Amino acid sequence: MRKTKEKNELFEWIKTIGIALLFAFGIRFFLFEPIVVDGASMMPTFENGDKVVVNKIGPELIDYQRFDVIVFEAKEDTNYIERIIGIPGDRIAYENDELFINGERYEEPYLEEYKKALLDNDTLTGDFTLEEKLGETTVPDGTFFVLGDNRRDSTDSRDPRVGFVSEEKILGTAKIVFLPLDNLKIIK
Known part of the structure; x- marks a missing residue:
């Protein structure tokens, strides 16, 4: 027994x-x-080597929003982490280091630290329009226009090899850095 x-x-x-x-x-x-952040594309928001949590289910229940930080498949076996700047139907332009969406100026508080750290007193984000970069006047349906926070050193939607990011390529949103512990934070 x-x-x-x-x-x-x-x-x-x-x-x-x-x-x-x-x-x-x-x-x-x-x-x-x-996931582990590889590169300087999203500095200072994410540092090279930061470990972040990608929320894969949240976006399935709600729509992606402007300024969400997303992880997407850029090419086979290569994922990028960038910030959504333009949603479908948006007209995007940069003038004098200021973002304009549909003709309205938008604040980007997540860039302030980087702008203050510029030693050459130049702009962080060079002037451009969607039409100049990608030949479209608005962000096409089912896609997003993304930029890295480190605008001078980011391979993002401004590069035609990346271009607009299809919603099907998005793995999820990144909102939490959990390692190293001294970088522990929630991304807004």
């Missing part, structure tokens, strides 16, 4: 561990995924 009890207890432990592993795999695969 004691052997049966020990077998049942062992089976319960195996079952519990198996369920926990399936649950952990499900969360990582379907809901949240940790």
Whole structure:
């Protein structure tokens, strides 16, 4: 009788561990995924080597918003992390380091730290329009126009090789830096 009890207890432990592993795999695969930032494209928001959590389910329930930080598949086996600047139908332009969307000036508080750190007193973001960069007057349906926060050193939608980002290529939003601990923060 004691052997049966020990077998049942062992089976319960195996079952519990198996369920926990399936649950952990499900969360990582379907809901949240940790990624490592590679490069300077999003400095100072994200530093090279930061580990961030990508929320893969939130955007399935709500629409992507202007200024969300997203992770998307840029090419096979290569993901980029950038900020949505333009949503479908937007006209985007930069003049004198200021963002204009549909003719209205927008503040970008996440860039202030970087602008203050410029040693050459030049602009962080050079002047451009969508038409000059990508030959379109507005962001096409089902796509987004993205920029890195480090505007001088970012491969983003201004580069025709990246261009507009299709919604199908977006893996999710990045809102939390969890490692290294001294960079721990929530992205707004």
